[in-house]
Ligand SMILES: Nc1nc2c(ncn2[C@@H]2O[C@H](COP(=O)(O)OP(=O)(O)OP(=O)(O)O)[C@@H](O)[C@H]2O)c(=O)[nH]1
């Protein structure tokens with residue numbers, strides 16, 4: 001299936017947005033991809049809250065209707081004082097807006113295409129609209145669509161209220177260089193509580209295009225001190241990453257490795273036989289998959305495959321899972337995708353692997369955050385998405401961390417690094433919980449852990465140690 005992207009030009013989008021306050025348009029349905037039928041429309045657009053339909057014709061008109069109510073095929077006439085029909089064209093500087101006649105229903109909520117009385121879209125399951133005389137809207141056909149009722153495209157967008165900024169952030173962050181340094185020092189000084197271990201291994205799991213590879217590149221860049229693009233990142237219909245990769249991250253160009261290994265995977269897709277499969281994820285959890293293993297979507301790894309590691313140590317296992325989710329797609333997580341996440345979570349829980357969620361692309365999701373990343377914990381929209389994500393995945397809100405990856409910048413940014421380092425710090429804390437569970441299971445390791453703790457304590461109080469601090 002082709003990528004679903006908006007057909008709105010920048011000028012059309014600007015004019016359409018001028019009808020609303022501080023909102024974001026989220027494309028839910030595009031007839032040329034999903035089908036010019038009422039059934040295809042309702043499958044994607046029912047129960048989505050405030051939406052706007054956008055019809056395109058060859059005469060150059062863009063026209064449709066806004067409603068703040070749900071489509072639900074209830075067979076009822078729906079009253080909505082906020083509803084309106086509109087038309088936009090290049091010739092008209094100001095878009096045309098037609099209000100609903102007071103007391104009249106805005107639309108008939110049936111199983112046809114959207115039915116605004118005066119205008120019925122997807123008429124007869126065709127790329128067509130129908131213009132009717134109506135008591136609800138007084139529509140001038142010439143102004144609305146120039147009598148051209150053949151639709152070259154038809155889309156529906158959810159109109160998401162971005163809200164304003166919260167007076168107080170929902171998490172307190174110090175956006176200072178001291179904070180960045182302190183986080184970096186904490187990460188560099190990290191040592192697992194098990195003597196034989198010198199790093200934590202964290203797995204990135206998420207849908208195609210969620211930003212997993214970019215996250216590694218961003219963290220790598222932050223430690224390296226310049227932009228890097230070691231992992232291939234970009235947009236494609238299926239996962240761009242097709243191999244299992246384990247990455248060590250160095251401080252500077254020739255410095256030592258940080259005590260964390262990031263593992264990048266192929267993206268998840270909602271269909272059972274597409275994208276990374278759950279059996280492979282379990283093999284990764286258990287340490288059986290070697291670096292550079294080429295995933296196959298048709299079958300999971302076999303024990304006699306060259307990429308299969310038979311004898312695993314604690315070092316090879318995954319100690320923390322970070323689910324990477326695109327903030328813009330939180331409300332679009334389909335039941336099938338949520339089922340996949342639930343199945344993966346169940347396996348991780350059975351193996352005692354702690355998990356957290358990284359919400360990427362916060363800049364793309366909220367213009368206030370794009371303007372200033374320091375708004376990330378003050379944006380009503382980001383907070384709402386974090387809550388929604390924690391509910392849909394069934395994890396506490398404290399497990400959800402917003403991050404922004406480097407993607408178009410040429411220079412590092414302190415605030416971007418702070419969010420990335422906070423995510424890393426949390427991964428290490430969670431990996432510690434994994435190690436604690438291992439130790440609790442193994443009494444011999446418990447003794448080693450005690451020894452390690454006392455040595456570690458001596459190291460931490462030694463003033464000489466601080467002389468070697470790397471920041
Ligand atoms: N604006 C913005 N774009 C991002 C961010 N993170 C990733 N992207 C973009 O999203 C696209 C996909 O990113 P990738 O890192 O390739 O995603 P992935 O999860 O590795 O995808 P697959 O390997 O295909 O499964 C790229 O074009 C990135 O530049 C972010 O935080 N903000």
Ligand SMILES: [Mg+2]
Pocket residue numbers: 212213214232233240241264265
């Ligand atoms: Mg990738």
